[in-house]
Amino acid sequence: MARTVDNLTKxxxxxxxxxxxxxxxxxxADQEGRQGVAKAFRxxxxxxxxxxxxxxxxxxxxxxxxxxLKQASEEEKYDYKxxxxxxxxxxxxxxxxxxxxxxxxxxSIAPVIIKLIAKAMNNPDMESExxxxxxxxxxxxxxxxxxxxxxxxxxxxxxxxxIS
Ligand SMILES: [Fe+2]
Numbered sequence: 001m002a003r004t005v006d007n008l009t010k011x012x013x014x015x016x017x018x019x020x021x022x023x024x025x026x027x028x029a030d031q032e033g034r035q036g037v038a039k040a041f042r043x044x045x046x047x048x049x050x051x052x053x054x055x056x057x058x059x060x061x062x063x064x065x066x067x068x069l070k071q072a073s074e075e076e077k078y079d080y081k082x083x084x085x086x087x088x089x090x091x092x093x094x095x096x097x098x099x100x101x102x103x104x105x106x107x108s109i110a111p112v113i114i115k116l117i118a119k120a121m122n123n124p125d126m127e128s129e130x131x132x133x134x135x136x137x138x139x140x141x142x143x144x145x146x147x148x149x150x151x152x153x154x155x156x157x158x159x160x161x162x163i164s
Pocket of ligand 1: 137150151
């Protein structure tokens with residue numbers, strides 16, 4: 001069983017990574033005007049996501065919501081306090097402009113993410129009414145009434161993805 005859990009974990013990570021890579025490949029195909037390939041990549045990404053979720057569930061590591069929120073909070077605090085700051089410094093030293101911007105967005109939005117998780121931890125019966133709005137550039141999350149432009153990156157609210 002231990003080996004199976006290891007294997008499931010490996011394939012969960014592999015499929016989760018493929019899911020994201022294929023979505024990025026779909027965007028690239030769209031930009032090249034290859035909508036058919038873009039659609040195929042999105043289908044592949046969805047299939048990979050199904051496998052990733054299935055493998056992860058089979059590891060038995062999905063807990064109660066209270067425990068899952070605690071785990072998410074710890075992960076996000078680690079990213080905010082340890083992972084991102086050191087990585088931003090590396091990018092600055094290497095003058096990696098695009099990498100620095102991407103990592104800085106991750107660092108900037110971490111408090112937003114931590115705050116939302118804390119809100120859910122403090123109120124497990126939180127309302128389900130109202131939508132979340134996610135900025136496609138920096139990952140900022142707004143609730144119910146989003147700003148006209150993202151306060152972190154300036155993207156227009158019409159570009160946000162609504163989670164209703
Ligand atoms: Fe943004």
